[in-house]
Amino acid sequence: DTEVTQTPKHLVMGMTNKKSLKCEQHMGHRAMYWYKQKAKKPPELMFVYSYEKLSINESVPSRFSPECPNSSLLNLHLHALQPEDSALYLCASSQGPQDRSSPYEQYFGPGTRLTVT
Amino acid sequence: RKEVEQDPGPFNVPEGATVAFNCTYSNSASQSFFWYRQDCRKEPKLLMSVYSSGNEDGRFTAQLNRASQYISLLIRDSKLSDSATYLCVVAPVGDDKIIFGKGTRLHILP
Numbered sequence: 748d749t750e751v752t753q754t755p756k757h758l759v760m761g762m763t764n765k766k767s768l769k770c771e772q773h774m775g776h777r778a779m780y781w782y783k784q785k786a787k788k789p790p791e792l793m794f795v796y797s798y799e800k801l802s803i804n805e806s807v808p809s810r811f812s813p814e815c816p817n818s819s820l821l822n823l824h825l826h827a828l829q830p831e832d833s834a835l836y837l838c839a840s841s842q843g844p845q846d847r848s849s850p851y852e853q854y855f856g857p858g859t860r861l862t863v864t
Numbered sequence: 865r866k867e868v869e870q871d872p873g874p875f876n877v878p879e880g881a882t883v884a885f886n887c888t889y890s891n892s893a894s895q896s897f898f899w900y901r902q903d904c905r906k907e908p909k910l911l912m913s914v915y916s917s918g919n920e921d922g923r924f925t926a927q928l929n930r931a932s933q934y935i936s937l938l939i940r941d942s943k944l945s946d947s948a949t950y951l952c953v954v955a956p957v958g959d960d961k962i963i964f965g966k967g968t969r970l971h972i973l974p
Binding site (some may be wrong): 789792797802841857860 | 898
């Protein structure tokens with residue numbers, strides 16, 4: 748099973764709201780990711796968690812706050828977003844870093860389509 | 865030079881034809897290579913990992929040329945359902961990050 752689930756599928760929020768995106772995987776993967784994707788662009792990495800610890804933050808504004816409660820769950824807390832933050836937010840998971848013997852593919856969830864009004 | 869470069873297309877190809885995409889990468893330490901496909905308003909889905917020896921999955925063949933730092937994807941007997949954006953993905957060894965190309969849009973014409 749290579750399923751990553753995300754909720755909600757769609758979210759509309761005002762600039763003063765606080766909301767959270769949720770992601771779950773049950774593949775025993777040790778790395779989980781948040782990406783942001785705008786139309787006709789590739790996914791843009793935001794955060795990486797490895798063994799439940801934040802390992803990469805791609806200089807994301809503090810209005811996005813990630814959280815990894817356990818090895819299967821990943822949240823993205825949103826506060827005081829701007830209209831330009833409207834995008835598809837994708838969660839992904841992977842078994843591990845690339846090594847010479849085995850490529851570790853990333854598996855993506857269906858995404859949350861976020862609109863900030 | 866960009867880390868991963870792809871021809872953005874669009875490639876407009878008649879059904880049944882063969883189409884090939886290339887992708888070049890700049891980091892010679894890159895170790896793992898993948899092709900993903902992404903349908904409109906959907907998530908990227910893994911199409912194939914690309915191995916040094918090349919690999920084939922049905923109508924799809926992927927090749928890696930480390931000396932010239934490029935990977936390729938060949939689609940034979942193209943179907944209407946192959947219409948999508950194809951993303952080339954490269955990852956250095958020991959790194960959690962993967963690098964996406966900008967994607968190549970493919971339209972299969974009836």
